[in-house]
Ligand code: SF4
């Protein structure tokens with residue numbers, strides 16, 4: 092089955108690289124955003140169209156809008172101007188992008204992706220470009236160029252792997268963000284980015300789950316955690332005056348395998364007696380604004396802080412999410428911070444002060460849990476995870492955007508005994524993306540997702556063959572949603588799980604009933620048929 096996608100054409104295309112021209116076909120692009128979502132978000136040029144259409148129904152003055160938009164952003168974002176000017180075309184980034192590796196399309200090289208917009212910058216915003224035009228590497232802004240922008244800026248997962256290798260620190264993800272932001276000005280956006288963003292404003296979360304649905308899902312999970320452990324487990328919702336607001340990605344309470352991570356959180360909070368609340372209003376940690384525009388990102392991020400203020404909590408704890416943490420660590424402070432109305436986070440169990448969160452007042456669940464384990468506050472039985480042979484995928488944003496490298500590994504090594512790392516060049520700062528981040532985890536572009544995820548899957552295949560790995564753990568909701576499909580295609584037999592799912596398996600809670608199965612209902616490795624029957628009888 093893997094054969095068709097492993098065949099890639101490596102011969103360079105004919106003609107000048109500046110000639111635009113892309114084939115929009117199912118499998119490699121995402122569908123356009125529905126007009127209702129643009130209307131809901133107050134974005135320009137709502138209309139019915141698809142990228143495969145000849146006529147994109149651009150506004151009559153689209154060129155002026157784009158050039159004005161570029162001019163404004165060149166003066167507003169110093170990084171944008173710098174990245175336009177300083178690339179020396181050394182090529183160090185060229186083979187670092189998973190989309191280039193998986194597709195061999197030269198314009199998926201980060202340097203070439205950036206050049207799509209840099210060539211327009213040169214033509215209209217530099218002295219030599221205005222005079223010498225194409226001789227100075229400039230390119231006219233045409234509708235074909237706009238289509239090329241759309242094609243390639245939605246074939247970048249904003250993972251920032253290329254930036255790790257750039258000697259000048261150029262962050263191509265930032266250039267992609269700028270390209271998408273410009274496309275937004277003329278109404279060229281994808282539904283898989285804007286529908287979740289619109290839902291988030293409408294109901295509080297990307298999935299569009301209404302408050303009563305949120306409560307049902309949370310209550311259901313609490314009931315299941317109670318059934319597994321035999322303990323009373325309740326989850327406070329919208330409780331004013333709680334010490335901590337816990338925010339997670341909505342997939343945690345709505346999708347699998349995310350749901351098992353949620354069970355792990357709930358059991359952990361019950362065990363340590365945490366004074367917390369979740370919120371039906373801030374029922375989403377993810378922020379699809381990051382994949383659309385700075386303005387939208389700011390508006391979505393503000394919801395979490397507004398809710399923290401309304402509920403009068405002291406600080407915020409965040410779940411296993413990817414881009415939520417990039418927004419928090421790289422943008423929140425200048426957009427909506429500092430959050431001075433909250434307190435510097437301090438673990439109520441260990442007394443640890445999370446000084447690094449002094450401005451955002453928000454701590455990652457892995458930091459919190461690793462601190463609990465480090466201080467001996469949790470009783471853990473790692474043998475309960477013996478049926479898993481896990482490896483760990485560093486989700487791009489927690490790894491590269493916030494440096495969360497050790498804490499998940501510390502937890503994993505505390506809760507299981509068979510952990511194996513993938514090759515060094517594919518983990519930590521150099522981690523390979525899942526191929527579906529930044530809002531391109533759609534079904535309609537599945538071919539490109541599988542191509543982009545190939546380097547990650549290849550590293551999983553390596554540890555599967557070497558160590559028998561059967562579980563890929565990660566701490567990002569998009570990873571958990573898209574890696575199962577990727578692995579099913581390239582490495583069948585490897586499941587996907589959150590770190591707190593394995594913690595939930597290993598956590599020995601005070602007063603719990605005998606447990607012989609993990610959170611998925613899979614028997615522990617040491618469970619015998621007789622003991623399972625006895626435990627089932629006890630549960631009944
Ligand atoms: S590594 Fe940096 S300087 Fe070199 S080509 Fe890539 S973006 Fe340009």
Ligand code: SF4
Nearest residue numbers: 188247248250251253
């Ligand atoms: S940010 Fe990631 S997806 Fe985008 S060009 Fe760089 S390596 Fe490729």
